[in-house]
Amino acid sequence: xxxxxxxxxxxxxxxxxxxxxYSILYGTYLDTSNPxxxxxxxxxxxxxxxxxxxxxxxxxxxxxxxxxTSAAFWLLWMTGSSSKRTFSRVLQWLTxxxxxxxxxxxxxxxxxxxxxxxxxGGECIVVLPSGEPISVPAEYCYTRTTISPASHPEIxxxxxxxxxxxxxxxLRKGHxxxxxxxxxxxxxxxxxxxxRPSLRLRDWSAFHKWAMVNATAMIGVWxxxxxxxSLYFHSPFEKVTGYLLGVAGFAMTQLIPVVFRTKAQQPxxxxxx
Numbered sequence: 001x002x003x004x005x006x007x008x009x010x011x012x013x014x015x016x017x018x019x020x021x022y023s024i025l026y027g028t029y030l031d032t033s034n035p036x037x038x039x040x041x042x043x044x045x046x047x048x049x050x051x052x053x054x055x056x057x058x059x060x061x062x063x064x065x066x067x068x069t070s071a072a073f074w075l076l077w078m079t080g081s082s083s084k085r086t087f088s089r090v091l092q093w094l095t096x097x098x099x100x101x102x103x104x105x106x107x108x109x110x111x112x113x114x115x116x117x118x119x120x121g122g123e124c125i126v127v128l129p130s131g132e133p134i135s136v137p138a139e140y141c142y143t144r145t146t147i148s149p150a151s152h153p154e155i156x157x158x159x160x161x162x163x164x165x166x167x168x169x170x171l172r173k174g175h176x177x178x179x180x181x182x183x184x185x186x187x188x189x190x191x192x193x194x195x196r197p198s199l200r201l202r203d204w205s206a207f208h209k210w211a212m213v214n215a216t217a218m219i220g221v222w223x224x225x226x227x228x229x230s231l232y233f234h235s236p237f238e239k240v241t242g243y244l245l246g247v248a249g250f251a252m253t254q255l256i257p258v259v260f261r262t263k264a265q266q267p268x269x270x271x272x273x
Contacts, residue, residue: 005192016240066183123135181246
C-alpha cells in the first residue's frame, strides 16, 4: 500500500496547481492585496457559488479549519488501540497547532502572516462606502479595531459619512500569503499522516472505523476547499507561498518528534558507555 503522506501530498499539490493554473488562464482570481477590489464581492459571485465568500464551506469549515482538523485527529487518537495512542502523535498535533497559531493568530503580537504583509510594503487600510481607501496606523489592523466617524474623528473626517457607519481596517498592498491554502495544505498532510498507524495495523473497532471514514472525508473537503480557493482568491504567487508554508508546517510535525525521541534516548545512551 502506498504511503498515505505521498498520496495526500500528490493530491493537494495537483489541486492547488490546477486551480491556480486555471485562475491564471481564465482570470478567475480576485487579488485580495488590491485595496480597490479586495473589499468588493468577487466579480463571478452571481454565477459561481464558490466565488462567494459567504459559501457554506468558507463560513462553516474553512474559517474553522484547524478546529475541524483537530477534531478529526482526536477522534482517530482516542478510538484507536492503546498501541496507537502515543505521545509522539500528540506532539505532532501540538507542533501543527503551534504553526497554525503563530502564522495566523499571534506571534508575540501580530501573526507572522500579517508581519509578512507589512514587511513587503503593506498598509493598514480602511475602505469608505465610496470605495476610497484611507491609510490608518498599523496597530488598528493588528488589533482588528473598528473605526467610525464618532470613535475616530481624527481619521474619518468626511462629513458625508453617516455617523453610524463603521469599518474594520485590513492590511493591503503587500504580499498577502494565502492563509487558507497554508492551513488546508497542512491539514490534508497532517490528517493523512495520522491515518497511517491505522492503515498499518488493521485492528479497527467500530468507532475507529467511523473515525477513519470521518478523517478521510475531511481530507476530501479540504482538497475541494483548496481547489475553490485556488480558483477564485489571492494572486497566484500568494497561493504558491501559502502552499509552501503549509508543506513546511507539516514538515515540522515530522521533525519535532524525531528530535524529541533523540533527546529522550540520549541519557540512557550515555549510561551504557
